[in-house]
Amino acid sequence: MAHGHSAQDLMRPAGSAQPAMSVREVSLTLGGPPGRLILDAISFDVRQGEFLSIVGPSGCGKTTLLRLMAGLMPPTSGEITFEGAPVRRPSLSRAIVFQDYTNALLPWRTVSANIALSLEARGVARAERDDRVAALLKKMGLQHAAAQFPGQLSGGMQQRVQIARCLAQQPRIMLMDEPFGALDAITRQGLQDELMALAADEKMTVAFITHDLEEAIYLGDRVFVLAANPGRVVEEIEVGLERPRHQLLTREDPRFLKHRHRLFGLLQGH
Amino acid sequence: MTALSRAARRHGPAVLFVAALLGAWQGLADLQVISPVFFPAPSRAFEELAFSASDGSLWTSAWATIKRMLGGWLLASAAGIVIGGAIGSSRTARDYLEPTLEFMRPLPASAIIPVAILFLGLSGSMALAVIAFGAIWPVLLGAAHGFATSRRGLRDVAAALEFGPVQWMWKFSLPAAMPDILSGARISLAIALILAVVTEMQASLPGLGYDIFMAQRSFRSAELYAGLIALGVIGFIVNHGLAMFERRVLSWREPQS
Incomplete structure (x- = not known):
């Protein structure tokens, strides 16, 4: 399996004693019984x-x-832990970027409002949201698209919006x-x-x-x-x-x- | 200038057609093929309209009818969104409600009027109830369809952002169902106008419908046609207003389709 570790170990960031996430013997069976084994003891x-x-x-x-x-x-069996705690439901601390951006963005919200969705989820005060959104728009090169709807943007731009929305979660x-x-x-x-x-x-x-x-x-x-x-x-x-x-x-x-x-x-x- | 000529090109044909229709009407009336008692010239109908506008009776009646229509329509829309939303988003609600609703839906609203009169008398609230009953179906079905459309992608997003069921409804489901709801609401509005007139005629409630009914009974044909013209104008304006509102609210859809 793995090989040549020593050089890479030095390149790893400090404080990596505890893994961020740990997947232990995770299996998933769908349908059935007996069902179909999708993931086998990962x-x-x-x-x-x-x-x-x-x-x-x-x-x-x-x-x-x-x-x-x-x-x-x-x-179906096994356990996943994030920062030591078992994963049982989604959490704002774990952002997900979906492949299908057309179904991950809210088509009736502008780019800014899509990004603000994460801030709403986190309960960030309305007054604060605009500044945060502006900073993220700048970071992702979306300033000019702020008032546009996802359907007006190219795929690449839409995926940028989704990434910006995930960053707004301040995930770990x-x-x-x-x-x-x-x-x-x-x-x-x-x-x-x-x-x-x-x-x-x-x-x-x-x-x-x-x-x-x-x-x-x-x-x-x-x-x-x-x-x-x-x-x-x-x-x-x-x-x-x-x-x-x-x-x-x-x-x-x-x-x-x-x-x-x-x-x-x-x-x-x- | 260009805006003017564009408007002329766009609306010109429709204006021409209306003018031709009025001309034909005037011509037929002038020939007196049918007695003017039953078939007045448009000039007389418009004179009557101008007269009732100047003495204020037109506005009083029109406003009464508009209030009835809008009141019943708002009631129908609110109830339609709630019930349709429940059916669209919950299997249980659908199992309980759908058969009953399917039974009630084909009932003509005018057949409900006697029942409504028994319960509520010859009153404005009876009219509201009948209008709401008749106008609820398009909104209800639109909402049911809009809420039922599966949006697994958005569900995942809502879950990932830890939104609860209330926020799911408010931030995701309702706006996603909005196009279906609004297209239903426009049909409902047309039904509401019809039923406002019908209830006025049946229950002698003040409004354009009652005016038309009375004009017919006393052979005041010019007044009758004046009332019809007023109703047509109301329907036209209200429908356009809602269409404009729809375009504003759903402006996000334009680039795609």
């Missing part, structure tokens, strides 16, 4: 401040895994479900770099689901590979590539290519 930690990529083929249950981590549904972990999966390649690369800069700025802990192997390596401190039928973790790698990363140079780095080769085989051959 165990891993999300370390404090790390960017963890989870990659797998379609149908491997990776979205389901993220929903379990969010508390949107309970596992970001759970991202293939957030860039529906975007074109150029937009995706732009958002990848923005997300990495953001994660570094805010020292965010991120669990990032994707089916795109290169994206997983490019963004992640670590990459987990899930296999399908039933969903299970079959490989874990420390990426070990320096930050900030670069769309061309990083992707041409021999270590990047080595990871890519290794994981590519895993995703294809079973």
Whole structure:
């Protein structure tokens, strides 16, 4: 499984003794009895401040895994804890970025009002909201779209709005479900770099689901590979590539290519 | 200038058609094919309208009818949104209510009038009850459909932001159902106007409907047609007002469709 730890250990942020989230022997069976085993005894930690990529083929249950981590549904067996406490229901401290931004944004609310939704949820006073929203609009490059409705924006812009809304939660972990999966390649690369800069700025802990192997390596401190039928973790790698990363140079780095080769085989051959 | 010419191009045909219709009406009346006692010239109908406007009786009657219509419509809308919302969002509510409602819905509102009179007498509240009963269905069905549309994505968002059921209704469900509710409400408003007139005729309540009824009984045909014109204008204005309101409230939908 894992290999070559020592160098990467030094790169990890301090205070990572307790993991942010810990997934223990989590299984999920749907339907039945006997039902279909979707996830099979999955165990891993999300370390404090790390960017963890989870990659797998379609149908491997990776979205389901993220929903379990969010508390949107309970596992059949096993336990998930966040900062030591069991996850039983969703919490504002765990922000979720959904893949399908068209169904995650409120189409009747402007961009500003969509971002403000999180502030309403947190009970932030009305007077304070405008300043917070303005700051987030600026951070995500959405100032000019503030008064527009989601339906008037491109996919990339809509996903920016969703990320801004999640940031407004001031979460302690970001759970991202293939957030860039529906975007074109150029937009995706732009958002990848923005997300990495953001994660570094805010020292965010991120669990990032994707089916795109290169994206997983490019963004992640670590990459987990899930296999399908039933969903299970079959490989874990420390990426070990320096930050900030670069769309061309990083992707041409021999270590990047080595990871890519290794994981590519895993995703294809079973 | 351009705005003016655009308005002319847009509304010109409709204005021309109305003018042609009035011309034909005037022509037919002038020929006196039908006795003027039954079929007055439009000029006489408009004279009568101007007269009743100047002595104030038109405004009193029109206002009485408008109040009745709006009152019944608001009642129908409020009840329709609540009941339709319940049916749309709760399986239990649907199981309990739907069969009864399906039985009541085909009942003609005018058939309810005798029952309403027994309970409430020949009163304004009887009229409100009848109007509300007849006008509730389009809003109710619109609300039921709007609330029932599954929005799993938004449910997840509401859960992730720890919103409770009340906030789910208020911040997510109701605005999402708004387009369906409003399109139902527009049909309800038209029904409310019809029933306002019918109840006035049946129960001798003051308003344009009563005026028209009395004019017909005493063969004052010009007055009768004046009343019809006034009703048409009210229906036209109210429907346009609601359409404008709808466009404002639902402006977020325009870019998509």
